[in-house]
Amino acid sequence: xxxxxxxxxxxxxxxxxxxxxxxxxxxxxxxxxxxLVVITLIAGSVRFVLDLIGDIxxxxxxEQLKRTxxxxxxTFEALRAFPGIQPEVLRRIEESAKAGMRIGFGVMAIPTxxxxxxxxxxxxxxxxxxxxxxxxxxxxxxxxxxLVIAKLLGGRATLQQMLGTTALYSIPHLLDILxxxxxxxxxxxxxxxxxxxxxYVKATAVANELSIARATFATILPALVIFALIGAMVxxxxxxxxxxx
Amino acid sequence: MQILRLCLEALLLREEAYSQMSEAxxxxxxxxxxxxxVGITISLVGIIGETxxxxxxxxxxxxxxxxxxxxxxxxxxxxxxxxAPEALERLDLFLNMIKFITPNPWRAxxxxxxxxxxxxxxxxxxxxxxxxxxxxxxxxxKIAQTLGCTALAVSPQLLKLANILPYVEIGxxxxxWTLACNYLAIKIAHRLSSGRAFxxxxxxxxxxxxxLILLIAGGVALAIATIGALGGKP
Numbered sequence: 178x179x180x181x182x183x184x185x186x187x188x189x190x191x192x193x194x195x196x197x198x199x200x201x202x203x204x205x206x207x208x209x210x211x212x213l214v215v216i217t218l219i220a221g222s223v224r225f226v227l228d229l230i231g232d233i234x235x236x237x238x239x240e241q242l243k244r245t246x247x248x249x250x251x252t253f254e255a256l257r258a259f260p261g262i263q264p265e266v267l268r269r270i271e272e273s274a275k276a277g278m279r280i281g282f283g284v285m286a287i288p289t290x291x292x293x294x295x296x297x298x299x300x301x302x303x304x305x306x307x308x309x310x311x312x313x314x315x316x317x318x319x320x321x322x323x324l325v326i327a328k329l330l331g332g333r334a335t336l337q338q339m340l341g342t343t344a345l346y347s348i349p350h351l352l353d354i355l356x357x358x359x360x361x362x363x364x365x366x367x368x369x370x371x372x373x374x375x376x377y378v379k380a381t382a383v384a385n386e387l388s389i390a391r392a393t394f395a396t397i398l399p400a401l402v403i404f405a406l407i408g409a410m411v412x413x414x415x416x417x418x419x420x421x422x
Numbered sequence: 423m424q425i426l427r428l429c430l431e432a433l434l435l436r437e438e439a440y441s442q443m444s445e446a447x448x449x450x451x452x453x454x455x456x457x458x459x460v461g462i463t464i465s466l467v468g469i470i471g472e473t474x475x476x477x478x479x480x481x482x483x484x485x486x487x488x489x490x491x492x493x494x495x496x497x498x499x500x501x502x503x504x505x506a507p508e509a510l511e512r513l514d515l516f517l518n519m520i521k522f523i524t525p526n527p528w529r530a531x532x533x534x535x536x537x538x539x540x541x542x543x544x545x546x547x548x549x550x551x552x553x554x555x556x557x558x559x560x561x562x563x564k565i566a567q568t569l570g571c572t573a574l575a576v577s578p579q580l581l582k583l584a585n586i587l588p589y590v591e592i593g594x595x596x597x598x599w600t601l602a603c604n605y606l607a608i609k610i611a612h613r614l615s616s617g618r619a620f621x622x623x624x625x626x627x628x629x630x631x632x633x634l635i636l637l638i639a640g641g642v643a644l645a646i647a648t649i650g651a652l653g654g655k656p
Contacts (some may be wrong), residue, residue, distance in 0.1 A: 206435045272497040280492030287480035287488060296478030303589025310581065310592045317598035328616065336602055337435050 181212070188345045188376055196383035199342055206337040209344030213316065214309045220353035225305040227357055232297035242282040249274060316344065322399035323381060330395055332385030342384040346377040425456050432574035432603060440571050440610040444563065449570020457545055457576050461538030464582040465530070472530035475588035482521040489517055525588075541576060548572065551626035552608055559622050561612030571611040575603035 187195025202208060236244070253271045256262060289296055317340070324332070324339045334342070349372035356362040374396075382392035431439035443449055493499060493513065502509060546569075553561075553568040563571075578599035584590045601623070609619035 204434070204436075210434075269497055276492060276496045279495075280489055283488040283492055284480065284485055287484045289480050290477040291474075299474060299478055299588045303587055303591070306584060306587050307589075307591040307593075310584070310590070310595050314593035314595040314598065317595055317602070321598060321601065325620070328620075336605065340435070340602070 185348050188348050191379050200338050200384050205341030209341030213344040213347040216347045216351055217309045217312045220350050221305055221308045223354050224357055228301045238282050238285040323395050326395040326398050327385040330391045332387055334384035338384045342380040343377055345380050346373040349373050425452055429577045433577035440606050443570045443574055444567045444611045450566040453570040453573025456573050457541045458538045460576050460579050461541045464579055465534040465537045467583050467586045469530040471585040471588045472525050473527040475525040476527050482524055486517040548626050552622055555625045556608050556612040556622040559618040561614055563611040567611045571607035575600050575607055
């Protein structure tokens, strides 16, 4: 625990020696992986507990339907005050929304083999347990791509060093624990993302013994390629849609 | 027990595990047993998670009834029934197909047989291609050593043990991790440099992807030609 705080302090302050020591440590991949998984679980713990309480103590589906219907009526009441929206169109949208909602709650109210609340708790536990896998998926694929680019730029990291050292980017994401707080949670999320990005670049530079400029390029390039591919596909889709016939 | 230890070490990308497998007396047999063992284990564990998930969702027939009843109460239902009755038929068809994507314990039981077979096929095809490319690039290993080492790349599948819990999504991490393990397996078994090992690891994927695209394109072309020959409009 003491060692973890020491590493965190060094990483958050972008201390080069901490990164170098971590890169050269025995079992760097296992250490990085452990940090990433533990932080992701801690960061999601408050949301998990809140979801769990909400699902255990929350109202049954029939009561939820009544509340949601009331909220929907209030929304449409407010919309009626706007000039320019045809009342007939609004009425139809409202009726369709209510009917769709009743279908959703109707499905929720169908008896299941295990009680409804047990299912809700399972879903919360499943969502919580999935968090590290989701984070690992994105991080691992992206880091493999960054490693290839870094190698082309003269990088010297081994696979284990690259994966282990870049996993340190997850440390600022401890701030995500405050995610459920309105406004502040989102702001802290942005801070954690930016801070995490800076740590990722530093980790790439140290692991590969590259300059910060080259490491930044290696980190950004895969994202640029992904955006370019998505952009090209969207443009192609639009062009195909515009072709007559 | 030794093979399980090797598997866990391979998962943590420890190079000693791959070296040990490469130098083992019967790497192919060990790899074969490992793949079968991992395939059966994760499938058995999957039955628990799948059954728990199945027990917390309503029957698909009930869902179908509720949705169709709800749609009939929609304000636009009468107009739609008169103008586009086929849309309602399509909805019914879609609702009937839900049962194929919802959790099903019997399907999970069948996986105990199909998963190890699928693992074996993909392992043999990939390893064979990777071996050829590695040898072209100057690799030194025998085919049994390649097979033994690449069998260790099945270790990320152990992450699916988390599926003992219902509603857990593993995502793409298994694919990325397997890629990393395969890279180490080829690099160490064939004693290749990083660059050559990279190409020997990736080229089989490119070949397999191209073959799949050709196969799908051929299937589509054949289907269109058959429809045309039967007198229908493609």
